[in-house]
Amino acid sequence: MTVAIFLGALLGTMALGIPIAFALLATGVALMWHLDLFDAQILAQNVVNGADSFPLLAVPFFMLAGEIMNVGGLSKRIIDVALALVGHIRGGLGYVAILAAILLSALSGSAVADAAALTALLLPMMVAAGHDKARCGGLIAASGVIGPVIPPSIAFVIFGVAANVSISKLFLAGIFPGILIGASLWLTWMFLVRKEKIVPPPRKSAREIWTALRQATWALMLPVIILVGLRFGVFTPTEAAVVAAVYAFFVATVVYRELKVGQLYAVFVSAAKTTAVIMFLVAAALVSAWLITVADLPGKVIGLLEPFMGNKTMLLIAIMVLCMIVGTAMDMTPTILILTPVLMPVIKQASIDPVYFGVLFIINNSIGLVTPPVGTVLNVVAGVGRMKMDDVTRGVLPFMAAEFAILFLMVLFPQLVTVPAKWFGG
16 A cells, blocks of 8 residues: 555656656655654655755766866867767767767766767767768767766766765776777667768878867866776765866866856856756655655565565566666656665665666666656757657667667676776775
């Protein structure tokens, strides 16, 4: 009965078009009434406690860093480097999108920000070169999925706080899987464009490549600073977010001089708006998370998954399929906040490494950003690229299939995550 009330209240409020944060609060109230625990004071206290978390300070600073990078020219120089390195290959602009997505992922940690930047800068170039617009939009959308996987990652911060798992270990464990996803997109694009007769741009000279690398050096140093700092314990993930924001601000204003004083207000407002949405979601979700624990929903879920508990692989496959279904209807952040308190007791009961599970969980939810009908990144690409949603959806399907293939490969072979994580010190 408790599970039915939880799902009924959540899905019912969402079906009415109520914003997800308010839907979570309504679900919490419904559970409190059912458990005879309703107290407005407890409700307010849990909302306040939900946002009162030092690690979550990383969210506004990473969001600010991403906004500064896009406005201040760091993202553009990263794309110029990718163009210089692989733009001359057959279908080269597609490889540029993938390589640029991997590099941008190490800067912003946001799929939406990366997809918007790539769409604005690369989609017109790809269409002008003669590539199918739907396919190009699909590739760019799928490339945005890499953003939350390669550190720094806002999604890992939220999961780490919700699951009480080391954010530094999650960051370091996400590096190789993110590269694997990029490789799967590379191979898929190579297969799709093998028969195209589009003449690629001429190969850049060594001097032009060197110029692009030199101009992007300041931007490329940011992920190095963050990863080295985390690896050797120089700063925490929260402090790394502050370093990223301050460094990006310095480079954009002093080195590249593309961020003007008059633009600062708009940059801060944009970052604040996005942060407010995420933080309110986190605060509202803690009410439901607390009641999920009180009502022992994890215990009931463990009972439902009992047939799989003896086989870690089958259990993970069942959980990944569940996340795939949820990802078709819900955005990444609320999915993390709702499912993490339910699934983590199951993961601990099955003795599965929580860092390994966290990487799989975030990859699955990231792919959900390009899974129709709700995919947020699909909407961003369609809006920025002035495309029909149907066209972007059609273009993303082969790339989405490749990403799911990599996800389930990592389920079958955990070493693809755990062994590289040890290389990086995760």
